[in-house]
Amino acid sequence: MSKLVSWQELPCGAIITDTKRVLENKTGAWRSFRPVWNKEKCINCLTCWIYCPDAAIILKDGKHQGINYEYCKGCGICAEVCPKKVQAITMVKEEK
Amino acid sequence: MIVAKTGNEAMAYAMKQCRPDVVAAYPITPSTEIVQIFSSFVADGLVDTEYVPVESEHSAMSACIGAAASGARAMTATASQGLALMHEMLFIAAGLRLPIVMCVASRSLSSPLNIHCDHSDSVASRDSGWIQIFCESSQEGYDSVIQAVKIAERAYLPVIVAIDGFILSHCMERLEILSDEEVSDFLGEFKPNYSLLDTKNPITVGPACLPDSYFEHKRAEAEGIRQAKGIIEEVIEEYRKRFHRYYPVIDEYQAEDAEVVVLAMGSTVGTAKIAVDELRAQGKKVGALKLRFFRPLFSEKLVASLRKFKVVGILDRAEAMNSYISPLATEIRAALYHQTEKPLIVSYVYGLGGREITQEDIKVVFEELIHIKETQKVKDEVSYIGVR
Numbered sequence: 001m002s003k004l005v006s007w008q009e010l011p012c013g014a015i016i017t018d019t020k021r022v023l024e025n026k027t028g029a030w031r032s033f034r035p036v037w038n039k040e041k042c043i044n045c046l047t048c049w050i051y052c053p054d055a056a057i058i059l060k061d062g063k064h065q066g067i068n069y070e071y072c073k074g075c076g077i078c079a080e081v082c083p084k085k086v087q088a089i090t091m092v093k094e095e096k
Numbered sequence: 097m098i099v100a101k102t103g104n105e106a107m108a109y110a111m112k113q114c115r116p117d118v119v120a121a122y123p124i125t126p127s128t129e130i131v132q133i134f135s136s137f138v139a140d141g142l143v144d145t146e147y148v149p150v151e152s153e154h155s156a157m158s159a160c161i162g163a164a165a166s167g168a169r170a171m172t173a174t175a176s177q178g179l180a181l182m183h184e185m186l187f188i189a190a191g192l193r194l195p196i197v198m199c200v201a202s203r204s205l206s207s208p209l210n211i212h213c214d215h216s217d218s219v220a221s222r223d224s225g226w227i228q229i230f231c232e233s234s235q236e237g238y239d240s241v242i243q244a245v246k247i248a249e250r251a252y253l254p255v256i257v258a259i260d261g262f263i264l265s266h267c268m269e270r271l272e273i274l275s276d277e278e279v280s281d282f283l284g285e286f287k288p289n290y291s292l293l294d295t296k297n298p299i300t301v302g303p304a305c306l307p308d309s310y311f312e313h314k315r316a317e318a319e320g321i322r323q324a325k326g327i328i329e330e331v332i333e334e335y336r337k338r339f340h341r342y343y344p345v346i347d348e349y350q351a352e353d354a355e356v357v358v359l360a361m362g363s364t365v366g367t368a369k370i371a372v373d374e375l376r377a378q379g380k381k382v383g384a385l386k387l388r389f390f391r392p393l394f395s396e397k398l399v400a401s402l403r404k405f406k407v408v409g410i411l412d413r414a415e416a417m418n419s420y421i422s423p424l425a426t427e428i429r430a431a432l433y434h435q436t437e438k439p440l441i442v443s444y445v446y447g448l449g450g451r452e453i454t455q456e457d458i459k460v461v462f463e464e465l466i467h468i469k470e471t472q473k474v475k476d477e478v479s480y481i482g483v484r
Contacts, residue, residue, distance in 0.1 A: 004308055007315035012252055013193030014313050015290050016300035 027054070031074030033091045037066055041088035048078035048089060101271045103234040103264035104129035107173065107199040107257070110241035112137045113279040114197070117168035120148035120159030122178060125211045126261035127201035130173035153178035157185035157196075164194035165301045167291030169245065171196065175261055176203035179217040183224070186254075190225025191317060192302060195248035195286075198226075199241060200258040201265040202362065202413075204449045212450020213261040215361065218390065219414040219423050225317055227255040227324060228390040230361035232347075234259065234269040239341055242279055246331045249286050251324035260363040262450065274339060282338060321392050328389065345394045346401050347386035350376055354383030356465045359402075360411040361387050361424070364446070364453055368411070371458035382462050387424070395431040402432060405439045407469045409461050411481075413447045421478050442474055446481035457481050 011017065044064050049057040056072035058065040067078075079089040101109065107130045111119070119138075121131035138147040146163075150156045156172050163170040174182060179200060189196050200218055204210045218228055229244060231237040237259040244255040259265055274282075290299050305313055328345065336342040347365070350372050351357055358368050365386040375382045385401065385408075387394075402408055412422035419426055425443035432438040444461060447453045461481065468474055 005312070007312040007319070010309075010312055010316050012289070012316075012320070013191070013301075014303055014305060015192075016303055017290070017297065019298050019300055022300070 026070045028070045028072055031069075031072060031094050033074040033076060034069065034094050035067055035072065035074065035076065035078050035089045036092055037064070038088045038090075039066075041086055043083070043086050043088070045083065045086075047081045047083070051077050051081045053077065097273050097275070099271050099273055100268050101234065102129070102266055102268050103237055103259045104201065104266065105133060106234040106238040106269075106271055107241055107259065108133035108137070109273065110238045111171055111173075111199065112143045113274065113276050114169070114171070114242060114245045114283060115143060115280065116145050116171040116197075118146045118148065118160065118163035118170045119172060120150050120156045120163065120170070121172045121174070122150050122153050122156045124153070124175050124178040126203055126213075126265045127173045127175040127178070127199065129265070130199050130201070134173075153181040154185060157182040157189065160196045160198075161185060161189050161192065161194055162292075164189070164196050165192065165291075166293045167286070167288035169249075169286045170194075171198065173199035173201070175201045176205055176211075176217045179221060180205060183221065186221055186224035186226060188302070189254045191313070193252040193317070193320060194254060195245075195252055196254040197241065197244045197248050198254065198256050199237075200256050201261040202258045203261040210449040211261070213263050213413070214448045214450070215258070215413040216415070216448075218256055218258050221256070222391065222423070225253070225321060226391060227251070227253055227321065227328070229255065229257045229388060230390060231257065231259050231264070231388075232363055232365045232386060234264050234267070235271055235341075236343055237264060238271060238273065239335065239339075239343065242274070242282065243331050243335055245283055246334075247324065247328055249283075250331065251320065251327045252289075253321060253324055258362070263363045272341075278339070282335070325392050325394060328392075343388060345387075345389050346397050347388065348401060349384040349386070351383035351385060351401075351405075353381055355381045355406045356409075356462060356469055357383040357385055357405050357407075358409040358411055358458060358461060358465070359385040359387060359424075359428070360413075361390060362413065364411060364413065367453060367455050368458050371455040371462065374455065375459060375462055380462070380466070382466075390424070393427055393431070395427075398428060398431050399435060402428070402439055403435060403437055407442065407465045408439045409442045409444055409465045411444050411446055411458075411461070413445075415445050415448060425478075440468060440472070440474055442468060443478045444481055445478060451482055453481060
């Protein structure tokens with residue numbers, strides 16, 4: 001979380017010029033279910049990457065590398081769109 | 097140049113001379129002609145504007161917001177239900193600090209359905225963060241649109257310029273217009289601080305703001321409209337120097353030695369001035385005040401002006417539905433609260449849904465105000481002029 005500032009220090013109209021700042025806003029704590037990715041089952045179709053409403057599917061050289069839990073909100077879309085014959089992603093209850 | 101134009105024609109012509117990059121609009125009585133005439137300017141190639149014919153006023157304001165966020169000079173026009181349908185987007189335009197200018201031909205709100213003049217539409221947008229200018233004449237409407245563009249772009253706030261529906265919008269007046277070059281020179285090019293289209297410097301517009309910072313943004317926005325007062329006075333002064341036409345934020349008419357005055361916004365001020373002339377001829381010390389800006393409310397100037405009178409009748413062309421008194425009167429009483437010497441404030445609602453108000457009606461108000469001055473007693477908290 002970035003430093004909180006007073007009203008005098010804010011940009012006019014809440015315009016954000018430092019667009020990388022959104023990375024500081026970790027939203028993974030919202031999750032109540034976590035997707036668990038099975039590397040052995042994954043066929044690398046990247047449907048989950050396309051459908052993820054955030055950018056929580058980690059991709060490297062066009063290959064699925066796992067899930068970024070700092071931003072994943074546990075919506076379950078990735079598990080839902082993972083092909084029925086593959087089922088490489090399962091949702092498990094988040095436990096403290 | 098001197099021409100004959102209706103209020104709507106005057107507003108459309110002023111818009112053309114301001115050379116907006118984008119106009120997005122949906123027609124609604126009595127402001128239809130403004131966008132109709134403007135779209136013909138676009139079709140005839142007289143202005144290089146992207147005209148967006150949208151399917152609703154909500155979309156009109158949304159398109160103006162998108163255009164202004166990308167650094168364009170954006171304008172629209174509406175009235176009544178159209179302004180009400182924009183309500184959600186009005187707050188977004190102001191919160192994003194976008195300098196959009198909107199012409200409004202003031203009209204009542206349904207229900208019951210009525211297309212005629214009152215100020216309910218703009219007054220209902222009071223807390224949206226828009227600057228609001230109420231014009232006495234079409235000439236003032238024309239000049240105010242040009243001033244509004246400069247005020248908006250300096251203050252980074254959206255501005256409503258309101259002319260009274262039908263009374264001004266459809267009534268032909270003698271109008272002094274400036275040349276295109278004079279308007280261009282006065283306004284200059286709009287150079288926005290940021291633009292969505294500037295891909296080398298990407299920005300986020302309209303981010304989510306949680307409880308830890310939303311309050312600070314609103315505090316800053318409130319300061320923005322407060323600070324706009326100085327900008328407004330600078331622009332009015334620049335306009336006076338350049339074009340010799342002067343519209344002060346509070347216009348005092350025969351008020352120097354007056355004991356009893358009426359205060360109003362819009363075309364009724366002209367009617368009140370005639371009533372004042374007639375009563376002055378009878379030796380009565382009466383005057384009229386025109387409030388040009390409903391937002392920002394020039395409360396310090398109002399207090400300085402009003403302190404010297406004994407009784408002030410506030411003429412409101414809108415009803416606040418059982419607020420203690422009518423909308424404008426509420427604000428003016430609040431502004432005067434801390435003064436030890438202050439006039440009695442009498443609240444009048446008039447002219448809803450286009451009900452005529454004549455100088456005779458205003459003379460009756462003056463008689464009541466003079467009686468109140470003598471007795472120091474205000475009988476009714478709100479009086480209604482000309483209602484059966």
